[in-house]
Amino acid sequence: xxxxGEARQRGLIAPDIDVDSLAWxxxxxxxxxxxxxxxxxxxxxxxxxxxxxxxxxxETELCESTGKGxxxxxxxxxxxxSPVFAGxxxxxxxxxxxxxxxxxxxxxxxxxxxxxxxAGAPVIADFYEVQGQTxxxxxxx
Amino acid sequence: MSQPSRRRPSFVGRTAIAGxxxxxxxxxxxxxxxxxxVEACRNAVEDAGLSRSVVDGIVSFSxxxxxxxxxxxxxxxxxxxxDYVLDLSxxxxxxxxxxxLAAMAVETGVAENVLVYRALNGRSGVRVGSTQFAGPGxxxxxxxxFTAYSQxxxxxxxxxxxxxxxxxxxxxxxxxxxRRYAELNERAAVRKPLTLEDYLxxxxxxxxxxxPDCTTEVDGACALLITTLERARDLRNPPAVIQGAxxxxxxxxxxxxxxxxxxxxxxxxxTSLLAGDLWSSSGLGPHEVQFAEIYDCFTSTxxxxxEGLGFVGRGEAGDFVRSGATTMEGRLPTNTNxxxxxxxxVHGMNTVAEAAxxxxxxxxxxxLRKHDSCVVTSGGMMDGSALVLTRG
Numbered sequence: 001x002x003x004x005g006e007a008r009q010r011g012l013i014a015p016d017i018d019v020d021s022l023a024w025x026x027x028x029x030x031x032x033x034x035x036x037x038x039x040x041x042x043x044x045x046x047x048x049x050x051x052x053x054x055x056x057x058x059e060t061e062l063c064e065s066t067g068k069g070x071x072x073x074x075x076x077x078x079x080x081x082s083p084v085f086a087g088x089x090x091x092x093x094x095x096x097x098x099x100x101x102x103x104x105x106x107x108x109x110x111x112x113x114x115x116x117x118x119a120g121a122p123v124i125a126d127f128y129e130v131q132g133q134t135x136x137x138x139x140x141x
Numbered sequence: 142m143s144q145p146s147r148r149r150p151s152f153v154g155r156t157a158i159a160g161x162x163x164x165x166x167x168x169x170x171x172x173x174x175x176x177x178x179v180e181a182c183r184n185a186v187e188d189a190g191l192s193r194s195v196v197d198g199i200v201s202f203s204x205x206x207x208x209x210x211x212x213x214x215x216x217x218x219x220x221x222x223x224d225y226v227l228d229l230s231x232x233x234x235x236x237x238x239x240x241x242l243a244a245m246a247v248e249t250g251v252a253e254n255v256l257v258y259r260a261l262n263g264r265s266g267v268r269v270g271s272t273q274f275a276g277p278g279x280x281x282x283x284x285x286x287f288t289a290y291s292q293x294x295x296x297x298x299x300x301x302x303x304x305x306x307x308x309x310x311x312x313x314x315x316x317x318x319x320r321r322y323a324e325l326n327e328r329a330a331v332r333k334p335l336t337l338e339d340y341l342x343x344x345x346x347x348x349x350x351x352x353p354d355c356t357t358e359v360d361g362a363c364a365l366l367i368t369t370l371e372r373a374r375d376l377r378n379p380p381a382v383i384q385g386a387x388x389x390x391x392x393x394x395x396x397x398x399x400x401x402x403x404x405x406x407x408x409x410x411x412t413s414l415l416a417g418d419l420w421s422s423s424g425l426g427p428h429e430v431q432f433a434e435i436y437d438c439f440t441s442t443x444x445x446x447x448e449g450l451g452f453v454g455r456g457e458a459g460d461f462v463r464s465g466a467t468t469m470e471g472r473l474p475t476n477t478n479x480x481x482x483x484x485x486x487v488h489g490m491n492t493v494a495e496a497a498x499x500x501x502x503x504x505x506x507x508x509l510r511k512h513d514s515c516v517v518t519s520g521g522m523m524d525g526s527a528l529v530l531t532r533g
Contacts, residue, residue: 011286012284013273013283013284013288014284015280015281015283015284016275016279016280017280018277018280020277021277021280025280045403046281046402046403047277047278047281047396047400047402049277049396053393053403072300072407073296073297073299073300073303073407074296074299075287075292075295075296075299075347075348075349076345076347076348077286077287077292077347078344078345078346078347078348079344079345079346079347080286080288081270081271081288081289081291082271082273082283082286082288082289084286084288085286085288088286090345090348091286093285093286093287093292093296095296095300095407102402103402103403104281104402105281105282105285105287105402106285107285107286119300119303130284133284135284135285136285137285
């Protein structure tokens, strides 16, 4: 199984960043992974939104994440239905549960042995650049 | 997890599908979506034995602006002034829900005869499977190359396989069983016989999904005419009674229809959440209905539906399908038109149409022997709707 094929030409669909997500994307550009956190009920979640999805409080903040997590599920994209990514197949998109509770989606980036991919496999978030856009992916550890 | 039931809506048992209208399903219609919508709606009204002059409501849905509004259909079809028009921006969760909304209108007297339709050039025009959806959750999917429903649903299918020990052969069982029905269905876009060897040799699209796990996109339209049971009894066809109905969007269902980041359990979908209300609204249970039409944009959603609605236990759906239980002769014939996998992706509106045609005894060579009651579902992930239909 290949990783994200870092050596090859990468396509990009630029993120449609909005007011609610701007601070998160700005941190990503600095290779920092932040997660929304509720000061009222202590929930950590993803993605950013104007209020806590558990208690509705607007007393929320962005907190630094360790980026450590485990694989919840994954899909191998064998046929990209978007021409932008057609040159990169096959690639793996993983759904990762971070240790503080949020779930993120990201490319499985190349690591020593991606055949170790399985449910529960430990991963760590990493950053990669495509056409000047920083994105979050994951490496098996 | 089933939730305790709360409701029995008043339209249940008092409203019915009285007419079904279809166009051909093709790979290139060469026609406008409006033309397809008008044909399907005209056919549904005529099929019911009604005059267009008594239609007073329309309910439809679109995604990505791929359809035409009810206003356009009313104009092109020469309908009288209408009392009830809804154009929903939804996906596969809509068809059974639209029937509910039409039934609510006729039950409350807001309207008397309501058309429900879905029309799209889904193959030659805007393709739902590969077109980018807008929404606040999109920025976390598209940039990383997570761009299509085949991938989203595959992510859930993988988790289901992890949790239940199900495998590719369980997905295959669904594809094979439905292809057998499609061989009998002249309208089906894919009818070539499929063996397990063929299935396993087919290329992966989004592993765990191979080509035969995926719906076949088509151009086409499908319409239903909903009215009160009392009126339907005087019309041409035996009424398909709306005997049960439920819609449910689960807890933390996300920022848009493709955003599942806050959805906890990818191995269960909305069918588990609405089953209690659906069955109790109908007065029937999963062991009492005679067949099922389960929304199948991909094979896995049939397994989710069979388990979520309580036909089988957790992780048992693959064995159930492989045992032959979903064939014409089985205990629960399922997706008797070949499903969206084979008949074509009219976004689940054709799933409801097939349910009505079977209930009414009008399904031709694939007509089931027992067709007094069925369940039909719409949707694949966080939200969806379902109906129980019975023979009037």
